[in-house]
Amino acid sequence: MGILNDLWLGLQEFGHFLPILMMLIGVIVGIMVGVLPGLSPSIGVALMLPVTYGLDPISALVLLVSVYLSSNYGGSITAIAINTPGTPGAVATTFDGYELTKQGKPLYALMTSLTASTMGGIIGTIILILFSVPLAWLALSFESYEYFALGVFGLTIISSLAGKSPLKGFISSGIGLLLITIGFDTQLPFSRFSMGIPDLADGITFIPALIGLFALGEIFYSIEKGENLESRKAAKVDLSQSLPLKELLKLKYVMLKSSLIGTLVGCIPGAGGTIATFIAYDNAKNSSKHPEEFGKGSLEGVAAPEAANNGSVGGALVPLLTLGIPGSASTAVLIGALMIHKLNPGPQLFDKEPGLVYGIFISLFFANIFMFFVGLMGNRLWIKIIAAPKSLLYPIILALSFIGSYFIQNSVFDVGICIAFGILGWIMKRGDFPTAPVILGLILGKMIEENLRLSLLKGEWIDFFTRPGSLIIIILAMVSFFLPYIKKRISKVNIR
Numbered sequence: 001m002g003i004l005n006d007l008w009l010g011l012q013e014f015g016h017f018l019p020i021l022m023m024l025i026g027v028i029v030g031i032m033v034g035v036l037p038g039l040s041p042s043i044g045v046a047l048m049l050p051v052t053y054g055l056d057p058i059s060a061l062v063l064l065v066s067v068y069l070s071s072n073y074g075g076s077i078t079a080i081a082i083n084t085p086g087t088p089g090a091v092a093t094t095f096d097g098y099e100l101t102k103q104g105k106p107l108y109a110l111m112t113s114l115t116a117s118t119m120g121g122i123i124g125t126i127i128l129i130l131f132s133v134p135l136a137w138l139a140l141s142f143e144s145y146e147y148f149a150l151g152v153f154g155l156t157i158i159s160s161l162a163g164k165s166p167l168k169g170f171i172s173s174g175i176g177l178l179l180i181t182i183g184f185d186t187q188l189p190f191s192r193f194s195m196g197i198p199d200l201a202d203g204i205t206f207i208p209a210l211i212g213l214f215a216l217g218e219i220f221y222s223i224e225k226g227e228n229l230e231s232r233k234a235a236k237v238d239l240s241q242s243l244p245l246k247e248l249l250k251l252k253y254v255m256l257k258s259s260l261i262g263t264l265v266g267c268i269p270g271a272g273g274t275i276a277t278f279i280a281y282d283n284a285k286n287s288s289k290h291p292e293e294f295g296k297g298s299l300e301g302v303a304a305p306e307a308a309n310n311g312s313v314g315g316a317l318v319p320l321l322t323l324g325i326p327g328s329a330s331t332a333v334l335i336g337a338l339m340i341h342k343l344n345p346g347p348q349l350f351d352k353e354p355g356l357v358y359g360i361f362i363s364l365f366f367a368n369i370f371m372f373f374v375g376l377m378g379n380r381l382w383i384k385i386i387a388a389p390k391s392l393l394y395p396i397i398l399a400l401s402f403i404g405s406y407f408i409q410n411s412v413f414d415v416g417i418c419i420a421f422g423i424l425g426w427i428m429k430r431g432d433f434p435t436a437p438v439i440l441g442l443i444l445g446k447m448i449e450e451n452l453r454l455s456l457l458k459g460e461w462i463d464f465f466t467r468p469g470s471l472i473i474i475i476l477a478m479v480s481f482f483l484p485y486i487k488k489r490i491s492k493v494n495i496r
Helices: 002-014 017-035 041-054 057-082 088-102 106-140 144-155 166-179 206-224 245-249 252-267 272-287 299-323 329-340 347-352 354-386 390-409 412-430 436-458 468-495
Strands: none
Touching: 002 017, 002 057, 002 106, 002 354, 017 041, 017 057, 017 354, 041 057, 041 329, 057 088, 057 106, 057 299, 057 329, 057 354, 088 106, 088 206, 088 272, 088 299, 088 436, 106 245, 106 252, 106 299, 106 354, 144 272, 144 436, 144 468, 166 436, 206 390, 206 412, 206 436, 252 272, 252 299, 272 299, 272 436, 272 468, 299 329, 299 347, 299 354, 347 354, 390 412
16 A cells, blocks of 8 residues: 555656656657767766756656656667667667668567567566565675676677677677777776877777767778669668557567566666666577577567666666665766755655655656657658668768767767777678677676676685575576577477
8 A cells, every 4th residue: 555655646746737748858858869879868868957957856857767768769769770779778779670671671670669668668667666675675785796797697698699600709799898908997097008098098988989880880881882872772661561560469578578687687786778688689589489580680689678778767766766876877867866956865765755756657657658659650750761862871870970979078089989990890790790799898898807806806706606696697697608509409409
């Protein structure tokens, strides 16, 4: 009865004109933020923070969480349309989403992404409402040993991303792991491998690298192949096409499982939705009846990362609201918003302001529904953009890539990083090396190194196997790594 009472208080807080208006504005702004390469959810939330100064607490927080939620979905639009992840969490969506676009089925990918994002967001919100306090304490039990194990678990996904050549996948991830060593040492106060370049002292800026590797790499490779710039495969798209409902219903279990993965990983401070998307993608591929379709236009390959990405939003709010610990960069900005309005996140917030907390929960639920209808109306627009001739589309992508890279830190050097990674992406595509493991190495490298060194300072190697949490994750990592090879062996035996 306590939760029902709190939900009623939350509905009274949220059920006014201004909070609902802020939710609507937040969803539209968030989708626009996600679509623009270089503007991550955390940047979108930070950009909207000054707007909240004159608002009441519930309206301000509803606006910010709506931007946070919908920008996670918005990143999938460009990932599917032009192979450019609008946000880091949309990287895994490019693997199958862009393949569907090349096959003339962008609406299939867009509809799957929208449905999975909505379902992931709603499931994450329900879990947030029902289990926020126990999940927060579970996340708080994680130490450096568990974070290291989680990073290793993430790296095992390379076997799913490597395609036909696992060796090339591991070489690609090795490039990412090597590049992440550039910049300040995780334990000692000096910069490594920066070659005396001040802009590299703090390491390679992630977003320009991401944009360059995917967007520019694809453009350079297409130009080299000598494709007719006035033609475009996706231009043959039938605008009357629609994804049959029965196809979406087939994905319900993948969406549910991936939503749970996203929420649980999102609960862990510092893990983030990007790691959750790779884990969900790998899990979906390993449990699929048709794993051979992944990377070639699988709807499951689109649904899994998108459900996990939006599910992680509810998860990231768990440690923020219950313990005052930001679970992601976006929730770190939300802490600032709470403090601006003289609210202290933590257990006392649930006691002193239950209406506010549950008003945020309710707003997330309705924001997902509104996001679905806005996305539904926008799908036809995205398809028209996809069908544009390359001679028009490529300059726009280049301009957005350079602008997005520059405004991360107002740095021309970051534009150079974007171009350099574009060249790297082009070279890798020429050699048929997968580019996704490079991003995986960049995401997980620092997390693995920092927590490994910290763990060894505190104890011994054996501690990784004596702590239940880290041991369970290491076992899961081993299963994740070897399962594709075991299944391949079994299938060969059955054929014989």
